[in-house]
Amino acid sequence: MKHTIIFLFVFVFLQKGGLLAQSDGDNFLNNSVKTEHFELLQEFLSIPNDANYPEQITENINWLSDKFNELEFNTAILETEALPLFFAEKLINENLPTVLFYMHFDGQPVDLSKWDQESPYNPVVKMKKGEGWEKVENPDFKNLKEDWRIFARSASDDKGPIAMFLSALQVLQSQGMSPKFNIKVILDSMEEKGSPVLAPAVADHKSVLASDYLVVFDGPMHDSGLPTLLYGVRGITRLRLEVFGPSKPQHSGHFGNYAPNPVFRTAELLASMKDENGKVIIPGFYDGIEIDENAKKIMEAVPDDERGIRKRAGFAKPEQVGGNYQESIQYPSLSVLGIQSGWVGKETRTIVPDKVIVEMDIRTVPETNSNRLIELVRNHIEGQGFTVLD
Structure with missing residues (x-):
């Protein structure tokens, strides 16, 4: 999988008559997938990258600085x-256009109980076996297998694209080839936290980031495995709901059937926002x-294998917002990201909880205004009999 992606990425850069000034050695692509490119990826993946720990972000920035300086x-x-962003620039010729590449190097926080390996920061090559995955001992990257995958935090989202980008640039450098455009790179350190400082940072550093084109290397491969160019993605607006019950948790034996339970009230509220078809x-x-x-x-006409998509994602029937997958993502979405209340598992307590916290997001499209959608949600909540305090 990874070697195919790297090859395709390099191919985009190296087409004859395309974006590059050609040199001798037209056959070098056959040798461009080398062990060192995978070692680079594994080295990068071995650096923890949880934005909740600034020291981890600093370590990643130091690594990136070394690689881009090389x-x-x-x-x-x-x-x-908050946390800093990483920037790199290479001026090829001031008369050429400039392309700004965006990627992010932070990753989702880690839940070790969900990982079937020693550490998500210790990359492991696995191959498909039945319904599961089996570790490949001493993998030979010169003889890659189609069903191999590298398991590690951010292997695909989004350190993989950064490693591919660096590998492609290394190949160009080794062949004495230069892009027909100037390169700027901005790497986000808080994308998995919603990029809270990206917009003001762009405004503060707009002269540094000024470019003719923007390319974003973040997002899934198309189901077909073909190289894909997307002309836009949905935006995001975050919401946080806190639904209150009693002023503090109350004993269910004393207050069950009497103190309003915020979990049931919240469930009713959320269910009122969508119909049975989503x-x-x-x-x-x-x-x-x-x-x-x-x-x-x-x-x-987009070659989506929707049955395969549903099988891999683990659900039988999709929501019916659009007629197909592509159509469904042309609409704004309303999603529950997480719910928290009371205690569960070994910590379960016989109480009526005092509140419920719901994290939500709205994925926006060009025709929609996020502030208007938030106001619609707010009005709906009030229409269900709730008092909105903020």
């Missing part, structure tokens, strides 16, 4: 109100979204 990039740290039924939520027949034909 490729003759100028590097810098862009300070923000469509948001808050009035006006989908206003402004119009998909004509020509657009529908284009989306229907």
